[in-house]
Amino acid sequence: FLGTPLAAKQAVARSTALRMQDETQGSLFHEDFENTKGVEVDESGPLRKILLNTSTGCEAEIYTLGACVTSFTVDGYDSLFVRPDAKLDGSKPISGGLPHCFPQFGPGKIQQHGFARNLEWELESSRPGASPSVTLKLTENEETLAMWPHKFQCLYTVTLSSSILCTTLKIKNTGNSAFDFQTALHSYFRTGDVEQTTVKNGAFLFASYLDKTASPPADSTWSTGDITISKPVDYVFSGVSGEVTVEDAAARRKLKIKNLAGYEDTIIWSPFGDDNMGYKNFICVESGKVTPQVLQPGEEWVGKMDLSPSSL
Numbered sequence: 001f002l003g004t005p006l007a008a009k010q011a012v013a014r015s016t017a018l019r020m021q022d023e024t025q026g027s028l029f030h031e032d033f034e035n036t037k038g039v040e041v042d043e044s045g046p047l048r049k050i051l052l053n054t055s056t057g058c059e060a061e062i063y064t065l066g067a068c069v070t071s072f073t074v075d076g077y078d079s080l081f082v083r084p085d086a087k088l089d090g091s092k093p094i095s096g097g098l099p100h101c102f103p104q105f106g107p108g109k110i111q112q113h114g115f116a117r118n119l120e121w122e123l124e125s126s127r128p129g130a131s132p133s134v135t136l137k138l139t140e141n142e143e144t145l146a147m148w149p150h151k152f153q154c155l156y157t158v159t160l161s162s163s164i165l166c167t168t169l170k171i172k173n174t175g176n177s178a179f180d181f182q183t184a185l186h187s188y189f190r191t192g193d194v195e196q197t198t199v200k201n202g203a204f205l206f207a208s209y210l211d212k213t214a215s216p217p218a219d220s221t222w223s224t225g226d227i228t229i230s231k232p233v234d235y236v237f238s239g240v241s242g243e244v245t246v247e248d249a250a251a252r253r254k255l256k257i258k259n260l261a262g263y264e265d266t267i268i269w270s271p272f273g274d275d276n277m278g279y280k281n282f283i284c285v286e287s288g289k290v291t292p293q294v295l296q297p298g299e300e301w302v303g304k305m306d307l308s309p310s311s312l
């Protein structure tokens with residue numbers, strides 16, 4: 001496991017208004033609760049999390065380990081799913097919610113899905129108010145440089161706006177030489193029953209995709225339009241993006257995944273049949289940039305993905 005052994009962190013039973021480093025002034029400030037309405041830091045458990053909430057009753061929970069959004073609740077329904085086998089003590093990355101894969105997606109030269117989800121991200125800034133927002137930051141350190149010799153800055157902003165969760169990830173090359181990377185939100189969406197769930201986007205029909213359940217993984221063509229799940233699935237649809245909809249007939253819920261920038265690919269993963277992972281109650285519909293993206297020194301890539309839930 002890469003990063004600070006967070007499991008050992010002392011549990012401090014408190015939920016406070018946001019405290020953070022103001023880098024522009026170089027000082028620690030602590031806003032009073034009225035001014036931080038909608039943004040709280042919860043340090044009562046082994047891992048620190050940020051809570052966003054609106055006066056209309058929408059809530060989001062973001063762990064600073066991996067900058068992982070683990071809960072997004074509108075009208076009392078949480079659209080995100082955390083696997084029952086997930087560890088929330090820092091002993092491994094969080095298997096649920098919206099984990100970041102960076103700088104690698106899947107297996108490869110470095111660890112599966114990269115290191116961003118294993119590391120503690122810094123609190124960069126917050127914006128309280130009617131549309132509360134928090135920005136978390138990750139930069140290189142000795143451990144990342146040993147695995148991936150590049151200087152970078154990731155800034156991840158999560159905003160609750162009305163009943164929409166807005167996310168923006170900015171990845172910048174802060175070094176002196178070019179690098180390439182892959183990234184993805186390995187999104188876990190709650191389902192009443194994965195077998196009664198349909199994933200829709202017009203571009204699935206006749207799209208070519210990489211079937212990672214084949215041995216060895218093989219390119220294929222998707223010929224049936226909408227995607228339903230009745231067996232283990234691990235498909236990478238390069239070039240399928242834009243609005244992807246998850247319709248969950250069992251829970252009578254619909255979720256629009258709006259890929260607004262940067263995420264050009266869609267990955268569908270289901271460990272169908274694996275009760276330990278709670279396979280019945282989630283589907284991963286991932287927003288990815290799987291084709292490697294080159295960044296020259298000073299260049300930045302921006303990924304934007306919003307979630308808009310409603311009843312079906």
Ligand SMILES: O=P(O)(O)OC[C@H]1O[C@@H](O)[C@H](O)[C@@H](O)[C@@H]1O
Pocket residue numbers: 094095106112113212234269
């Ligand atoms: O188990 P992880 O690392 O959290 O990732 C979940 C799954 O993610 C998928 O993308 C991989 O193909 C699986 O092999 C993996 O199990």
